[in-house]
Amino acid sequence: MGQRSMSALSGDPGLRGATRALRWGTMWAAVMAALVALGACTQVAPSGPATGTLSPTAATHGPGNAGVPAVAVSQGYQLRAGDELGIVVWNNPDLSRTVRITPDGRIQLPLAGEVEAAGQSMSGLQRLLTDRLRAHLxxxxxSVSLQELRSYRIYVTGQVLRPGMFEVNGPVSLVQALAMAGGFTAFASRNDIVVHNPFDAAAGRREFDFRAFLRDPRRSDIVLGPGDTVIVR
Structure with missing residues (x-):
């Protein structure tokens, strides 16, 4: 084929579109493979016996070693009815347990009594329980950790194929949210993605570079919390 014919072929809009589609399909195949690997690393184990108590070993070794996997949320996350908490009182296995916040926003703990948990941050609830127990110990x-979230909403907007609100039942990464929204449009800037939360000022503005994620999916992704909004420019 002559040079002129090759030049004409390279300028064919159909060929350019097919090339972009092939590149797009290859990229998302890599993303899905990365998500499988990421999911294998972040799988949450069962939260303990049906009685809702932590093992004596976990309760004895101190607040930093509850032995129960915690859900990653932003520092300013406010606890809600339905959330499940792991509470460890160091050297007091009889007080350490897993509890679920009741519909009226409360939990009960021996010696501490009934405590208003909904609306508190985890650090705030930890201080409150410590103050209550100081009268007896x-x-x-x-130590307070979040073991299970009530279902919550995240939002994906901007240059994605299916922008909107998504209700999820557990931790979701930013890349998983992008997949739920159908992926990028042809006009998306993949290195200019922003996450913010209008309901949680403490979470701040977080930036995400999709290309950096493809290079290192274990280190670059962001775990989304309730109310987080992903904006693809």
Whole structure:
């Protein structure tokens, strides 16, 4: 084929479109493979016995070693009815347990009694429980972790194929949210993605580079929390 024919072929809009489609399909195949690998690393184990108590070993070794996997959320996340919490009181296995926040927003803990948990941050609830237990224990050390989230909503907007609101039942990464929204449009800037939360000022503005994720999917992704909004420019 002559040079003129090759030049004409390279300028064919149909060929350019097919090339872009092939590149797009290859990229998302890599993303899906990365998500499978990521999911294998972030799988959550069962939260313990049906009685809702932590093992004596976990309760004895201190607040930093509850032995129960925690859900990753932003620092300012406010607890809600239906959330499940792991509470460890160091050296007091009888007080350590897994509890679920009741529909009226409360939990119960021996010695601490009934405590208003909904609307608190985890650090705030930890301080409250510590203060309650101080009347009964010498220098109580309490750890609170989030074991299970009630279903929550995230939002994906901008240059994606299916922008909108998505209700999820557990931790979702930004790349998983992009897949739920159908992926990028042809006009998306893949290195200019922003996450913000209008309901959680403490979460701040987080930036995401999709190309960096493809290079290192284990280190570059972001776990989305309730109310997080993903904006693809």
């Amino acid at each position: 010498v220098d109580p050390q309490v």
